[in-house]
Amino acid sequence: MLADDADPELAAEKLIHPQFPRSASYDPLWQGRYADGPNPLWLAESLTDLMDLAPGMRVLDLGCGWAISSIFLAKEFGVEVVAADMWLRQETWPLIVEAGVESQVMPVRVEAHDLRFARGYFDAIVSLDAYQYFGTDDLYLGYLQQFLASGGVLGIVVLGVTEELDGGPPGHLADMWTWDHKAFHSPGWWRDHLERSGPVTVEHADLVPDGWKHCLRWQELAALAAPPRARPACAEWARRLAVDAGRTIGWPRIVARKD
Ligand SMILES: C[S@@+](CC[C@H](N)C(=O)[O-])C[C@H]1O[C@@H](n2cnc3c(N)ncnc32)[C@H](O)[C@@H]1O
Numbered sequence: 001m002l003a004d005d006a007d008p009e010l011a012a013e014k015l016i017h018p019q020f021p022r023s024a025s026y027d028p029l030w031q032g033r034y035a036d037g038p039n040p041l042w043l044a045e046s047l048t049d050l051m052d053l054a055p056g057m058r059v060l061d062l063g064c065g066w067a068i069s070s071i072f073l074a075k076e077f078g079v080e081v082v083a084a085d086m087w088l089r090q091e092t093w094p095l096i097v098e099a100g101v102e103s104q105v106m107p108v109r110v111e112a113h114d115l116r117f118a119r120g121y122f123d124a125i126v127s128l129d130a131y132q133y134f135g136t137d138d139l140y141l142g143y144l145q146q147f148l149a150s151g152g153v154l155g156i157v158v159l160g161v162t163e164e165l166d167g168g169p170p171g172h173l174a175d176m177w178t179w180d181h182k183a184f185h186s187p188g189w190w191r192d193h194l195e196r197s198g199p200v201t202v203e204h205a206d207l208v209p210d211g212w213k214h215c216l217r218w219q220e221l222a223a224l225a226a227p228p229r230a231r232p233a234c235a236e237w238a239r240r241l242a243v244d245a246g247r248t249i250g251w252p253r254i255v256a257r258k259d
Contacts, residue, residue, distance in 0.1 A: 002032035006225035014221035019210065020045045022076055026068075032225070034066035034095060036129070038218040043128040043157040043251070044069040046208045050255045051155050053077040057123040060084060060147065063130020067092045067107055073126070074104040082122075083107040084115070085130075113143065120149045131156040132183040141198030148258045154200065157208060159215075160184045160252040172243045176236070187252040200256040211251035216241040 002011065011028035018024075023031065023041035031041055053059070055078030061070040062084050070083035081104060083092065088109040096105045110116065112134040125148055127135070134140055135156070148154065161184045169177040185193070191205040208214070219241060222234035241249060 001035050001037075001222055001230075002029065002225050003227045004033075006032060010221065010225055014217045015039060017042075017214065017217070019214075023072070026072070031068065032221065034068045034091070036065040037159070038129070038215045038251075040065060040069040040128050041072050042214055043208075044072050044126070046211075046251070046253055047126060047128070047155045047157050047255070048073070048077065050204050050253070051124060051126075051153055053079050053124065055079065058082070058121060060117070060122045060125040062112060062125055062127040062144075063133065064107075064128075065130070067096060067105065069126070069128050070105045070107075071096060071099045071101055074101040075099065079104070079124075081105045082117075084110045084112075086111045112140075115144075115147055117147045119146050120152075122147050122152060123149055124153045124155065126154075127156045127158075129158060132158045132160070132185075136183050136185070136193070138193075138197050141194055141200065145198045145200065145258055150258055152258050154194075154256045154258070155254070156190070157251055157253045158185075158190075160190070160250060161186050161248055162207060162246070162250050164189055165248070170244075170248055173240055173248060176240055184249075185252065187254065190252050190254045194254065194256050199259045201259060202254060202256045204253070204255040206253055208251040208253050210246075212241055212244065212246035212249055215249065215251070 011032050015028040016024045020042050022045050057079045059079045059081045064070050064083040064085045067083035070081040092107045163186050187205040191202045219234045219238035
């Protein structure tokens, strides 16, 4: 997300936060540069606060983007990660090697409906700001769960809403709300959706605490330090998030265990 000439002090001011002490030990420019949306390390840290990951577990990071969340999981928890995305970048493997986790993180280019893993292979599946692209389908979890071991855990964090917007978005967001925002759902919606579409029990469904504030900080940084053509839209999102103040937009965080 960040342009090559982004100011390191500004990146540190916006991306280092006491709510994310593990993430804070990673170079802020690295965090900002190799992210497709509000910080994947924050999303990973928010989720792993609720998941018991132990060294040697096999984890699928589905929709990993640049795979910095996969690197984070490997370094912080000693797990083995398959970093999976349909648009794997050429920079991803060098990033993994540079981080010294090449024996723990395997990048794989795969489409979420065409996974080629053995049944029951993973102890955990995480998906950060990606599950909304494929996981709202009623049939998807029934497919995905076959790759989880019995008792294994699915953890997702997605951009979403505090409550379902049955009457449409509020006025201060209406002109920003495009067709793809239909995939923004509430924690309650995700709970019901997952429990009725696969053999799982949802153990946790809430919003990342202060998620909108973190999202706002991210957009404020992007408005100043993303590649120039992206800045106006980020500035406008920052303005709307500030007006919204967490009434509508948040980060649903869901943990479900396979029965
Ligand atoms: C918003 S990006 C988030 C990436 C990364 N997790 C992060 O937080 O920076 C969503 C990612 O999901 C991936 N994705 C979307 N649909 C997918 C699909 N059907 N199969 C595999 N990956 C998919 C995209 O390629 C993209 O990298």
